Amino acid sequence: MNEATAQSSSSYLQNLLAGQPRVEASPQAWLNQLRSAAVETVSELTIPTTRDEEWRFTDISLLTRVSLQPAHSTIKLGTADIKQFFIEEATTRLVFVDGVYAPKLSTAAGKGIVVSNLAAEIAKNSAIIKQHLAQHAALKDNAFAALNTAFLHDAALIMLPRNTAVSAPIHLLFIASQKEVVSYPRCLVLADNGCEATVVEDYVSLQDEAYFTNAVTEFVLADNARINHIRVQREGAKAFHIANCSAILSRSSNYQSVNVAMGARISRYNLNIKMAEGAECSADGLALIAGRQLADTHTCIDHAQAHGVSRQLHKCIVGGAAHAVFNGKIMVRRGSQKTDSQQSNHTLLLTEKAHVDTKPQLEIFADDVKCTHGATIGQLDQEEVFYLQSRGLSETRARNMLTYAFGAEIIERIPVASLRRSLEQTVLEQTSTQL
Amino acid sequence: MIYPNSKTILEVRNLCASVSGTPILKNMNFTVKSGEVHAIMGPNGSGKSTFSKVLAGHSDYEITSGTVLFEGKDLLALAPEERARAGVFLAFQYPIEIPGVGNSQFLRLTYNTVQSHRGKEELDPLEFDDFVREKMKLLEMREDFLDRSVNAGFSGGEKKRNEILQMALLEPRLAILDETDSGLDIDALRIVSKGVNYLANKDNAIVLVTHYQRLLDYIVPDFVHVMEAGRIIKSGGKELALELETRGYDWVSDEYKAAARVAA
Numbered sequence: 001m002n003e004a005t006a007q008s009s010s011s012y013l014q015n016l017l018a019g020q021p022r023v024e025a026s027p028q029a030w031l032n033q034l035r036s037a038a039v040e041t042v043s044e045l046t047i048p049t050t051r052d053e054e055w056r057f058t059d060i061s062l063l064t065r066v067s068l069q070p071a072h073s074t075i076k077l078g079t080a081d082i083k084q085f086f087i088e089e090a091t092t093r094l095v096f097v098d099g100v101y102a103p104k105l106s107t108a109a110g111k112g113i114v115v116s117n118l119a120a121e122i123a124k125n126s127a128i129i130k131q132h133l134a135q136h137a138a139l140k141d142n143a144f145a146a147l148n149t150a151f152l153h154d155a156a157l158i159m160l161p162r163n164t165a166v167s168a169p170i171h172l173l174f175i176a177s178q179k180e181v182v183s184y185p186r187c188l189v190l191a192d193n194g195c196e197a198t199v200v201e202d203y204v205s206l207q208d209e210a211y212f213t214n215a216v217t218e219f220v221l222a223d224n225a226r227i228n229h230i231r232v233q234r235e236g237a238k239a240f241h242i243a244n245c246s247a248i249l250s251r252s253s254n255y256q257s258v259n260v261a262m263g264a265r266i267s268r269y270n271l272n273i274k275m276a277e278g279a280e281c282s283a284d285g286l287a288l289i290a291g292r293q294l295a296d297t298h299t300c301i302d303h304a305q306a307h308g309v310s311r312q313l314h315k316c317i318v319g320g321a322a323h324a325v326f327n328g329k330i331m332v333r334r335g336s337q338k339t340d341s342q343q344s345n346h347t348l349l350l351t352e353k354a355h356v357d358t359k360p361q362l363e364i365f366a367d368d369v370k371c372t373h374g375a376t377i378g379q380l381d382q383e384e385v386f387y388l389q390s391r392g393l394s395e396t397r398a399r400n401m402l403t404y405a406f407g408a409e410i411i412e413r414i415p416v417a418s419l420r421r422s423l424e425q426t427v428l429e430q431t432s433t434q435l
Numbered sequence: 436m437i438y439p440n441s442k443t444i445l446e447v448r449n450l451c452a453s454v455s456g457t458p459i460l461k462n463m464n465f466t467v468k469s470g471e472v473h474a475i476m477g478p479n480g481s482g483k484s485t486f487s488k489v490l491a492g493h494s495d496y497e498i499t500s501g502t503v504l505f506e507g508k509d510l511l512a513l514a515p516e517e518r519a520r521a522g523v524f525l526a527f528q529y530p531i532e533i534p535g536v537g538n539s540q541f542l543r544l545t546y547n548t549v550q551s552h553r554g555k556e557e558l559d560p561l562e563f564d565d566f567v568r569e570k571m572k573l574l575e576m577r578e579d580f581l582d583r584s585v586n587a588g589f590s591g592g593e594k595k596r597n598e599i600l601q602m603a604l605l606e607p608r609l610a611i612l613d614e615t616d617s618g619l620d621i622d623a624l625r626i627v628s629k630g631v632n633y634l635a636n637k638d639n640a641i642v643l644v645t646h647y648q649r650l651l652d653y654i655v656p657d658f659v660h661v662m663e664a665g666r667i668i669k670s671g672g673k674e675l676a677l678e679l680e681t682r683g684y685d686w687v688s689d690e691y692k693a694a695a696r697v698a699a
């Protein structure tokens with residue numbers, strides 16, 4: 001890296017940090033310290049470029065050309081303005097507008113389970129929050145995660161007590177309402193022994209101008225906890241979305257995740273899952289992009305101990321001159337015997353200019369394991385199109401149906417019926433306009 | 436069955452077709468009248484499957500000369516979907532799987548698409564459900580068949596039954612069954628054949644493309660044709676199939692060559 005770029009990329013981060021002193025000080029000294037430490041970390045880092053191995057295929061220089069500020073004022077929104085985003089099955093919902101908690105739009109839960117704004121809960125549960133917040137190693141040395149922590153104030157906090165089962169999904173809704181705003185959505189989910197819940201993390205926009213969402217989500221699953229994590233990124237067309245998620249899985253816990261990326265001009269999602277003995281996880285994903293969109297998914301499934309089971313099916317549907325990136329690392333540590341891991345990545349390129357970079361990465365340091373991975377990249381199969389035409393469907397209809405079906409295989413895995421239906425509808429619309 | 440005064444459904448004249456420049460069909464002549472069941476037999480590579488795909492409109496095949504009339508109209512001018520709507524049906528040797536699309540949704544979509552182009556009434560999901568379940572009984576299909584994705588994870592027999600179910604729904608005038616018998620056990624063969632026999636009537640016609648005589652024990656053809664090198668070299672009644680079963684194809688080929696020499 002030459003001096004000039006290093007200079008400009010670190011000064012870019014400094015500019016983003018300029019608003020940090022305005023973050024309201026917390027009564028919790030440790031939180032203030034956490035933020036200051038994060039400011040330090042950011043100061044030592046530079047914004048990644050394509051010369052960094054982890055960002056080889058994803059050029060975010062466009063982001064550095066947009067002038068961004070944290071939201072200084074919030075736009076008054078009523079339920080009617082955002083009702084379109086609601087998930088009917090969800091009885092608890094936390095709404096954040098440009099990163100700021102909106103209590104009037106939210107239906108928090110505070111008895112037994114906690115689904116609330118972190119700023120409000122922190123005094124009551126300080127010790128346990130301190131123990132987990134921003135502690136996962138995967139978030140260290142990461143400029144974007146550190147930036148998020150530096151601005152940490154409002155955040156979605158979910159605490160599930162031992163052996164509780166929450167049947168209705170918990171909806172975390174992050175709404176972008178203003179242009180040229182940077183927001184720092186944050187979620188912390190603490191799932192105690194044997195609890196069960198479904199968390200929907202949902203990014204939407206009410207406007208089409210440029211803005212930046214820099215999100216961090218942390219899941220901590222105690223023994224035998226079972227969590228479904230559905231992540232839907234449907235940001236505005238000119239948005240930048242960079243998100244880091246870490247999930248720590250204790251013994252025999254189970255983390256099932258589906259991540260759908262269909263919005264934003266440039267998006268990057270890092271998912272890090274660390275698994276203890278006998279833990280199970282799935283990390284399925286769908287990127288559905290067109291135009292000049294770039295969607296990058298980096299996942300790392302770390303089998304840190306033996307007897308873990310991981311499943312991953314990641315699909316990309318790329319139209320226009322869009323660019324998808326998938327980097328899926330499976331790490332099997334020394335001693336993680338009997339690990340059972342399957343990864344596949346399939347990409348459908350709808351046009352000549354559509355483009356994908358895919359990189360499965362297996363690092364195996366144990367000898368008694370079962371690990372498979374595979375990747376395919378292709379266009380629609382002409383025989384399949386012909387089959388549908390021979391049943392009376394027009395070629396366009398046939399292509400739409402096959403494209404839809406390709407994506408629906410992932411959408412089907414979302415265990416919330418209304419969300420599944422609405423996403424199926426979106427995929428149907430997207431796949432029929434792209435052709 | 437051969438009926439007096441039946442209408443001509445399909446008339447293929449001197450049809451030549453090639454794939455990537457290689458001729459596959461060479462002067463194919465073939466006529467089918469309503470009510471008839473034809474069997475096209477022949478060794479691998481004789482052009483049987485190509486012929487069925489050409490009739491259905493597969494884009495891999497280039498028609499270099501000849502004509503195909505379907506109910507008096509130029510079939511070759513139609514796109515595959517237009518042929519389907521006009522009443523041509525091809526049961527695939529290898530039906531494709533479409534994970535992510537429910538079978539009932541798919542069946543209703545194809546049914547309604549074809550119905551609307553024929554100026555007939557479409558069915559809503561509930562009406563269609565009753566309608567398709569009736570048809571499924573014919574093919575002894577389990578109810579969960581509708582809830583699964585199209586052909587995904589279906590056994591060979593289930594896929595073929597799903598093909599015949601589509602035939603039952605789309606009510607073609609000309610049904611071409613491409614190796615529908617291959618890979619079926621006796622039980623599945625019996626069920627599929629029963630379905631086809633039930634659907635055959637005096638207004639439609641069936642063309643069975645097959646390697647084996649076995650299928651013809653269940654669906655009795657009015658005519659049996661032998662294809663070789665892209666054309667029909669011998670035609671006869673159902674007894675020809677039995678003769679092929681015992682004697683193989685070589686004698687037909689020899690006979691044809693001898694006749695060609697005499698003619699020359």
